[in-house]
Amino acid sequence: MNFVTLPELGEGIEKATVACWHYKVGDRVQDDDDVVEVVTDKAVFNVVAGASGTLREILVRDGQEVRVGEVLAEIV
Amino acid sequence: MLSNIEHQSVCEVRDLGLVDYDAAHGIQKECVARVLAGGAQVLLLCEHPAVITLGRLAQEVNILNLEAISRQGIRVVPIDRGGDVTLHAPGQLVVYPILNLAPCLPAGRQGNRDLRLYMHKLEQVTIALLKSFGIVASRISEKTGVFVRADNPSIRRATSTAGLTQDSAQESKCGTWLKIASLGIGVRKWVTFHGLGINVNTDLKLFDLIKPCGLDVRMTSIARIKGNPVDMSRVKQQLVECFKKEFGYEFRYAT
Numbered sequence: 001m002n003f004v005t006l007p008e009l010g011e012g013i014e015k016a017t018v019a020c021w022h023y024k025v026g027d028r029v030q031d032d033d034d035v036v037e038v039v040t041d042k043a044v045f046n047v048v049a050g051a052s053g054t055l056r057e058i059l060v061r062d063g064q065e066v067r068v069g070e071v072l073a074e075i076v
Numbered sequence: 077m078l079s080n081i082e083h084q085s086v087c088e089v090r091d092l093g094l095v096d097y098d099a100a101h102g103i104q105k106e107c108v109a110r111v112l113a114g115g116a117q118v119l120l121l122c123e124h125p126a127v128i129t130l131g132r133l134a135q136e137v138n139i140l141n142l143e144a145i146s147r148q149g150i151r152v153v154p155i156d157r158g159g160d161v162t163l164h165a166p167g168q169l170v171v172y173p174i175l176n177l178a179p180c181l182p183a184g185r186q187g188n189r190d191l192r193l194y195m196h197k198l199e200q201v202t203i204a205l206l207k208s209f210g211i212v213a214s215r216i217s218e219k220t221g222v223f224v225r226a227d228n229p230s231i232r233r234a235t236s237t238a239g240l241t242q243d244s245a246q247e248s249k250c251g252t253w254l255k256i257a258s259l260g261i262g263v264r265k266w267v268t269f270h271g272l273g274i275n276v277n278t279d280l281k282l283f284d285l286i287k288p289c290g291l292d293v294r295m296t297s298i299a300r301i302k303g304n305p306v307d308m309s310r311v312k313q314q315l316v317e318c319f320k321k322e323f324g325y326e327f328r329y330a331t
Contacts, residue, residue, distance in 0.1 A: 008189070009189075009190075009191050009192075010189070010190030010191045010192040010193055010194075011190055011192060011193065012192055013191060013192055017133060019132040019133060020132070032265070034264060034265075037132060037156065039131075039132050039133050039158050040158070040191060041158060041191065041192060041195065041220055042131075042157075042158040042159040042195060042220040042221075042259050042260045042261060043158040043191045043195065043260075043261045043262070043263060044131070044132050044156055044157055044158045044261070044262045044263065044270075045191065045262075045263045046262075046263065046264045046265070048265065063133075
């Protein structure tokens with residue numbers, strides 16, 4: 001199993017808000033697919049899957065605040 | 077054909093002129109794909125016909141006058157950038173830098189992969205541009221964008237120009253700061269899109285339709301401060317110079 005986590009976005013940026021998921025649970029994703037958009041300050045950042053497989057679980061809802069390193073989804 | 081290493085320090089300047097918002101968005105997407113495939117970075121310059129755009133997480137309450145917006149045939153477009161609601165219109169210089177913030181870094185190194193640093197640089201470029209027009213501008217902590225003080229000496233000079241006195245007095249009453257440039261970006265695999273809107277000769281009345289970026293702040297423009305319309309091509313040239321100084325890339329004009 002692989003985890004999609006919120007990467008380091010820059011100095012002093014500790015968290016971001018989930019804006020929208022491009023995939024739903026059960027979808028197949030490739031490792032370099034953008035799977036979820038997060039927003040911080042005035043930036044929208046696309047988080048990549050990081051692994052190919054099936055999106056097994058989405059752990060954070062749209063509008064939810066997430067911290068750097070936090071697991072956003074699971075890929076199997 | 078340039079090698080990938082050379083491409084990372086080259087930025088092609090493309091002036092799209094007055095272009096529809098959606099068309100420019102399509103061009104941005106193409107440029108992002110090209111940069112991701114190892115092509116040269118791009119600095120897109122343009123103006124848009126009046127359009128209101130909503131960033132992700134924008135609040136609809138910041139659209140103040142929907143009736144007037146539809147009466148004037150202005151579209152409201154939700155879009156994949158950061159920030160709240162904003163307005164583009166002719167006379168506003170829109171800058172879309174399609175830059176790769178992560179060229180060939182060893183694994184685990186952050187390097188230029190810093191969203192805040194990048195946005196800070198865009199603000200610096202704008203501040204330097206305004207300085208070259210004799211305007212003192214700055215950022216305000218916690219607020220992204222570029223602002224000028226309502227009691228800026230350059231604005232006081234403008235108030236002596238006939239016709240501008242009343243507007244400027246109105247601006248001064250609405251707080252200490254006026255906003256001159258807005259910023260909102262998108263990032264895919266550390267390649268940037270969206271960017272800056274700098275009010276050069278913009279019809280500032282249009283901003284009454286919205287609450288820009290959700291802030292209680294009045295907008296201003298280079299023309300408003302100088303008291304005269306400004307030559308847009310000069311602003312574009314100057315902007316490219318300021319980008320060159322801040323980012324250190326080699327800028328080439330597309331043929």
